[in-house]
Amino acid sequence: MILDGRELSKSIKENIKKDVETLQKKPRIDFIYFDDDKSTEVYFTRAKKQAESVGMIGSLHNLPVNTTEEDFLTLIEYLNKEKETSGIMIQMPLPKHISKKRVYETISVEKDADAISHINLGRILMGENDLAPCTAKSAMALIEKSGINIEGANAVVIGRSEIVGKPLAHLLLQKSATVTIAHSKTKNLKEICKNADILCVSIGKSEFITGDYIKENAVVIDIGINVMEDGSLKGDVNFEEASKIASSITPVPNGVGSVTVAMLLSNVLYLHKKYNNI
Numbered sequence: 001m002i003l004d005g006r007e008l009s010k011s012i013k014e015n016i017k018k019d020v021e022t023l024q025k026k027p028r029i030d031f032i033y034f035d036d037d038k039s040t041e042v043y044f045t046r047a048k049k050q051a052e053s054v055g056m057i058g059s060l061h062n063l064p065v066n067t068t069e070e071d072f073l074t075l076i077e078y079l080n081k082e083k084e085t086s087g088i089m090i091q092m093p094l095p096k097h098i099s100k101k102r103v104y105e106t107i108s109v110e111k112d113a114d115a116i117s118h119i120n121l122g123r124i125l126m127g128e129n130d131l132a133p134c135t136a137k138s139a140m141a142l143i144e145k146s147g148i149n150i151e152g153a154n155a156v157v158i159g160r161s162e163i164v165g166k167p168l169a170h171l172l173l174q175k176s177a178t179v180t181i182a183h184s185k186t187k188n189l190k191e192i193c194k195n196a197d198i199l200c201v202s203i204g205k206s207e208f209i210t211g212d213y214i215k216e217n218a219v220v221i222d223i224g225i226n227v228m229e230d231g232s233l234k235g236d237v238n239f240e241e242a243s244k245i246a247s248s249i250t251p252v253p254n255g256v257g258s259v260t261v262a263m264l265l266s267n268v269l270y271l272h273k274k275y276n277n278i
Contacts, residue, residue, distance in 0.1 A: 001248040003142045003221075005258030012141075012262040013054050016269055020055035027272035028057040028084050029113060029264070032075065033091035036065040039227070040091045047089070047261045054265060057084075069098045073106050080108040086275075087113030087268035092163060104162075110275045113267050116163055124170050131267055136168040138259035139200055139221050143172075146219045146248035150175040154195055158182045158209075158236075159202030164223060168200055189213075201236040211241030220249040223256050 020026060029051050031044040041062065048058030061075065079085045088111045094100055109119045115131045124132055132140075143150065155177040159165035169179045182192055184203070193199055193213040201209050202223035214220060224236030235252030243249050250256055272278070 001146065002243070003145055003248050003250045003255060005138070005142060005250065005255045008141060008145060009259045009262040012259070012266060013050065016262070016265050017054040019269060023272075023278065025272075025276065026055055026057055027086040027268050028059060029087045029089060029268045030059045030061060030079050030082075030085050031089045032061045032063065032072075032079075034063050034065050034067065034095060037091055044089070044091075047264060050261050051265055051268070056086075056265065056268065059085075065095065069102065072098055073102060076103065076106050080106075080111055085111060086272035087111055087264075089113045089264060090116070092116075110271060113264060113271065114163060115167070115267065121162060121167065124167050127174055129171055129174060131270060132171060133163040133167050134260045134263040134267060135164050135202075135223060135256065136171055137263040137266075138256045139164075139168050139223055140171045140175075141259055141263070142221055142250055142256060143198060143200075143219060148198060148219045148248070150177050150198070153177045153197040154180070155198040155200070156180045156182055156193055156196035157200045157202075158186075158189075158193070159200075159204075159223070161202070164202045168202075172198070203236045205236055206234040207236070207238040209237040209242065211238065211245050214242050214245045216245055217247040218245070220246040221256065222250050222252050225252060225257055 033040045033044055051058040079088050104116055104118050107117050109117050112120050115133045120131055155172045157165050157169045160181055160183045169181050172179050182189055190213050194215055196215055196218055198219045200221040206226040220237055220242050222235035222237040226234045228234055233253045
């Protein structure tokens with residue numbers, strides 16, 4: 001079964017739109033990015049349009065690449081206090097001159113649309129997952145769509161970033177999966193993957209995972225997006241090989257990435273309602 005993210009995304013956004021229509025004050029999401037990152041600009045521009053399509057308000061903040069760390073943090077602090085702002089979405093990865101740690105510490109938990117603040121990430125660790133990073137939530141939604149019984153399943157997550165690998169591993173743990181986190185320095189990676197009933201891949205290498213890494217009838221969630229020289233997109237999994245072995249698999253494009261914006265809008269709606277006592 002091909003786990004098409006477009007269908008799931010459409011369903012989520014339809015439900016969000018119905019909910020937003022009942023609100024007197026509409027949620028607003030503010031996107032912050034730098035003018036040298038064209039891929040983020042395209043992504044945020046599309047996300048803004050999708051936010052507006054469900055009745056939300058979107059605002060883009062395109063900053064010069066030489067913006068200082070202090071000015072960047074000042075903008076976040078301003079939006080933290082801005083009553084019209086329901087959620088803040090920040091470009092990742094950040095430029096090298098801006099501290100990821102300071103950004104995580106500065107963004108308000110009340111406006112943290114991608115759940116990157118230390119407090120919100122800590123809440124996931126404690127089993128409070130109403131708000132989770134959008135990509136991790138998207139991967140979980142597609143795993144659940146596959147119909148696999150997550151409880152007791154062997155799950156392998158390749159990737160250990162704060163906004164994908166680590167939170168996804170904890171979301172799987174909350175569903176009682178037995179979870180292994182693998183990464184670039186993992187020994188015997190192929191053998192570990194071969195034991196996975198659920199294989200989630202976010203390694204950042206085009207088609208790195210081939211068919212011989214995959215267990216028969218496993219669920220494969222490809223989180224990677226790699227832009228090739230001809231402009232096409234490839235995942236971290238060799239789809240042609242893996243699709244012959246897996247029971248369910250996400251394509252690239254139209255897989256996890258298609259659901260991510262819907263999950264972002266879901267997070268913004270959650271924050272808007274929670275902190276406006278709706």
